[in-house]
Amino acid sequence: MKLSFFAPVLTFAVIAGVMFYALFFLDPTLIPSEFVDRKVPEFSALEPVPGYGPDLSSENLSDGKVVLFNVFASWCVACLIEHPVFMKLKAEGNVEIFGLNYKDTPEAAAKWLAKNGNPYTRTGMDPKGRLGIEFGVYGVPETFIIGPDGTILDKIIGAVTANDLKTRILPRIAGNKK
Amino acid sequence: MINLARQGIRRGLVLLMVVVGLGFAGVASAVFVEEQLDDPALEMRARDIAEGIRCLVCQNQSIMESNADLARDLRLLVRERVATGDTDDEVRAYLVQRFGDWILLNPPFKARTLILWLSPFLLLLFGSLFVVRFLRRKSEGAATLPLTDVEEAELHKIMATDKNKSEAL
Numbered sequence: 001m002k003l004s005f006f007a008p009v010l011t012f013a014v015i016a017g018v019m020f021y022a023l024f025f026l027d028p029t030l031i032p033s034e035f036v037d038r039k040v041p042e043f044s045a046l047e048p049v050p051g052y053g054p055d056l057s058s059e060n061l062s063d064g065k066v067v068l069f070n071v072f073a074s075w076c077v078a079c080l081i082e083h084p085v086f087m088k089l090k091a092e093g094n095v096e097i098f099g100l101n102y103k104d105t106p107e108a109a110a111k112w113l114a115k116n117g118n119p120y121t122r123t124g125m126d127p128k129g130r131l132g133i134e135f136g137v138y139g140v141p142e143t144f145i146i147g148p149d150g151t152i153l154d155k156i157i158g159a160v161t162a163n164d165l166k167t168r169i170l171p172r173i174a175g176n177k178k
Numbered sequence: 179m180i181n182l183a184r185q186g187i188r189r190g191l192v193l194l195m196v197v198v199g200l201g202f203a204g205v206a207s208a209v210f211v212e213e214q215l216d217d218p219a220l221e222m223r224a225r226d227i228a229e230g231i232r233c234l235v236c237q238n239q240s241i242m243e244s245n246a247d248l249a250r251d252l253r254l255l256v257r258e259r260v261a262t263g264d265t266d267d268e269v270r271a272y273l274v275q276r277f278g279d280w281i282l283l284n285p286p287f288k289a290r291t292l293i294l295w296l297s298p299f300l301l302l303l304f305g306s307l308f309v310v311r312f313l314r315r316k317s318e319g320a321a322t323l324p325l326t327d328v329e330e331a332e333l334h335k336i337m338a339t340d341k342n343k344s345e346a347l
Contacts, residue, residue, distance in 0.1 A: 031234060034278040103247070129251055136276040138234040138248055 033155040034136055040150050041134040046124030049101050049109040056098055056124030062150025066173050068097045069144040071132065073104045074112035076140040082159035086119035095173040099123040102132050102140050145172055212250065215257055224260040227269050228253050232283050240283055
C-alpha cells in the first residue's frame with residue numbers, strides 16, 4: 001500500500017529526469033551524420049577559388065593519409081572563429097586541409113582567403129551547394145576527418161573548438177608524422 | 179424582425195470568416211513554389227514528397243513550408259529526381275542516404291524506432307490494466323466494509339425523515 005503511493009511520484013521523477021537530460025545535455029540542432037564510416041562521395045574536379053591551389057576532386061581526399069575536409073564560406077561568421085585553428089594546423093604541417101567553398105562567389109571567397117590566410121592545400125567551389133548535399137552538409141562550417149582510404153572518420157558540425165581539436169582531430173592525425 | 183435580421187448578419191459574418199480562412203489556407207500552402215514541373219501529376223508527386231521531408235535547419239517544418247535556403251535546394255532536388263523518373267521511395271532513399279532518417283518527418287518503423295512506435299500502445303495497455311484494477315478494488319472495498327454503528331443510526335434517521343416527507347406530500 002505504501003509502495004503504490006510512490007508510483008505516481010516515481011513515474012513523474014523518471015519523466016522529469018529524462019526531460020532534464022534532454023533539455024540540458026542533448027543539442028537538437030546536432031543531427032547524427034550518416035557519413036561516419038562511409039567512403040567520401042565521388043566527385044570530379046571542382047574549380048578552385050581563383051588563385052588558391054589546384055582543383056579539388058574526391059581522389060585528393062583519399063591519398064593514404066588522414067586529411068581534413070572543411071566546408072567554408074566568406075559569409076559564414078563561425079568560419080572566422082575556427083579559421084585560426086586551421087592556420088595553426090597548416091603551420092605545424094602534419095595534416096593536409098582541403099576547403100570546399102560553399103554557396104559563395106569566387107571574388108568574395110578569394111578576398112576572404114587573402115584577408116584571413118589560406119590553410120588549404122586545394123580548394124573547390126560549390127556555388128549552388130549541390131556537392132554539399134552529396135556530403136549531407138546542412139550548415140557551414142562543417143569539417144570532415146577522412147581516413148587514409150577515404151573513409152569518413154568523423155564530422156564536426158559548427159566551428160571546431162579547442163576541445164574538438166584535442167579529442168577528435170589531433171589523435172587521428174598523429175599517425176601522419178613520419 | 180430585428181432578431182431575424184441580427185441572426186442573418188451573424189450567419190453572414192461566420193460564412194465570411196470561413197471563406198476568408200479557407201482562402202488563407204490555400205495561400206499558405208502555395209507560398210514557396212519557385213518553379214513547377216510541367217507535368218501537373220509529377221508536380222503533385224514532388225509536393226507530396228516534399229511535405230514529408232524535414233527542413234534540417236528549422237526543426238519540424240517540412241521543406242515545403244520553409245523559406246530556408248537549404249529547404250529551397252532540397253525542393254528543387256526533389257523536383258529534379260521526380261522529373262528524371264525516380265519513384266517516391268527512391269527520392270526518399272536518396273535523401274535518407276545523405277541526411278539520415280531524421281530528414282523524414284515520419285520516422286520509419288525499424289529496430290531503432292521500436293520504442294517510439296510501440297510505447298503509446300504499451301502505455302495504453304498498462305494504463306487500462308491499472309484503471310481496471312483500481313476501479314475493481316475500489317468497488318470491492320466499498321461493498322465488503324460493513325457500516326459502523328454511527329453510520330447505521332444516521333441511515334435510519336435519513337430514511338425516517340424521507341418517509342415523513344413523502345407522506346406529507
